[in-house]
Amino acid sequence: MFNLVTLDNNVQILTEKMPHVRSVSLGFFIDTGSRYEVPEINGVSHFIEHMLFKGTKQRTAKDIAEELDAVGGQLNAFTTKEFTCYYARVLDEHFDLALDLLSDMFFNSKFEAQDIDRERNVIIEEIKMYEDTPDELVHDIFASSIWSGHALGQPIIGTADVISNLSREKLIDYYNTHYTPGKLIIAAAGNIDHDIVTNKIRSVFEKSEGAGQARIMTVPEPKRDVVCRSKETEQVHLCVGTPGLCLDHEKIYVMQVLNTILGGGLSSRLFQEIREQRGLVYSVYSYHSSYHDTGLFCIYAGLSKQNVDQALSLIFKQVKDIRQSGVKDEELQRAKEQLKGGLLLSLENVNTRMSRLGKSQLYLGKVVSPEDIVQKVNRVTVTQIQELARDMMSPESFTLATIGPWENCGSFESMLDDLRNR
Template structure:
């Protein structure tokens, strides 16, 4: 049972009482992410996320680390392209402690210069680590190939040049602009009563005031481009895809089923055809990412250099087969059951339930019950899949990004581009 209260200062509080568990998950969701940054402060959202753990007026960084550890709880955070989340999971008896810690970090972090400089070095090391993980890095390169010059095409972590030079003043300007109640949603899920949540949060949050800021929603214009990066890796890491759907698109569930059939699991067409039947890869899958006003569909494969042509041909063959011949009822039902199973099993985790509340409020302004989602998935037809695939998965609109051990990237571009003709 979901319940929602909006305070006078526009803070949204959503709760879900799950009486059969002993834990509670609390999330502070800030409606700001890397798409809100310009080039001069690229990576600042993620930088602030780090700095929120460095100390408040009442707690040192060590105190923050130990507060929930001491009671067996968890404290963490993550930054996305459109929001940032700080969250805790504790036994229900320590709910007040978790709220006190999160609100202290959110409103009273000190952002001392010495901590900024120290964390600057930490993030620079994180960027180096990320550069050494081509299977992760290639996805950001792919987004950049499709949405170049747009913030959605830039990496969340930022670039070394910007992180090394960004000043405390710029960090604080960004923090004061976005970290205010008008941008805050609090989600709570677990063994907790709604009224207890409100009675605890209202006196902490409602006195806080801030100026609401409206996101400048500039929809990215997709580009068709091939980008390859030379790196001494054992495998080529390859992403190919096309623009997808925004989160509230009427066809979002049709495309989720389509993605599941194409590359969404061990029984998917790409996994069965490319790995199981031919042994050309260890990893191959597809995914669909949605934002407020745009989306991205991608197929990823990690493969040997000599298998690129064949894997590309097989991938596009499966896309064309869905467009021309559609899908059969057996794989359609299997994909629906897979999506429904993934959804319902994920709801056994209080962190997932909490996250779902917060993200739903940020993106939709409401929470769609699981039963309604299941019904929407069940309504998807083979004809809808075929028609949407024809509209969206046009090879002439595909972009491509690859990282691998080659000398002549220009030749690789020619080979890959030729497969689309």
């Protein structure tokens, strides 16, 4: 059972009591990410995330690092395409410390010039590390291919050229615009009392002002592309997929079941066909990412270049089979139980509970209960899965992105012809 309170300045506070645990997770969700950045400042949200750990008017960077460590707690943050989250997990008796630390970072970070320059170098090294991790980088190349020219296609981390030229003034201007009460959701889960927690948060935030800019979005127009980046790696890393569904789409749970059957686990069709039966890969899986107004469906595989054509052919074979013949009843039931079990097991973790509250409120304006999700998953039918596969996974929708020593991109087009004609 969760509770929601909205302060007069539009700060939203959500809590969920878990009396059987001794911990509490507290998260600040700011309604900004790389999607809301113009190309000239791409990466600024992630840069600001780093800067909030570099010191406040009351604490040095070392103080921030040490205070929760000293009580066995955890402090972290992450930036996504559409929001940024700062969170802490502590024993329930240290909730006040977590709130004080996160709110101090939110309100009082100094953005000193020498810290910005030092962190600029850190982020550039992070970008270089990312460029040397092809199994992660290929997903960004895939997104930038489908959403070419749109902010959703930008890398969250930015580029070295942009980060090198981001000034203190631009950082502070973006921070002042987006880090305001009107763009903040605070979520807490664990061994807490709603009224006590709400009153403590209220005392910190109720006097702050600033509605923040309204969320301005343009729906991306997906583009079909084939991008093969040559790189001297041992494996070819590939992503192949289509545009997907937004988070509040009426068929989102059909999509989750479809994804689970196709590539969502060890029993999935792709894992069993490509790895277990043929030994062509070590890693193969599919996933679906949802945003405010769109989504992305992707199949990933990492494999030797001589196996790429065969693996792609097997991927399209499974897609074609689902589009033409649907899925079996036993597959459907197994996928449903896998999804429900994964959901309910994850809810034993306070961080997961906290994250669910914040993200649901941010994207849906409400929190969907686990019981409602289970009911929606249970209602998914074989017919719905086949219809969605036919609509979403047509040959004309697929984009391919690869990194590695494979440049035979032309074979992809012939495979799509085979998919049409099979």
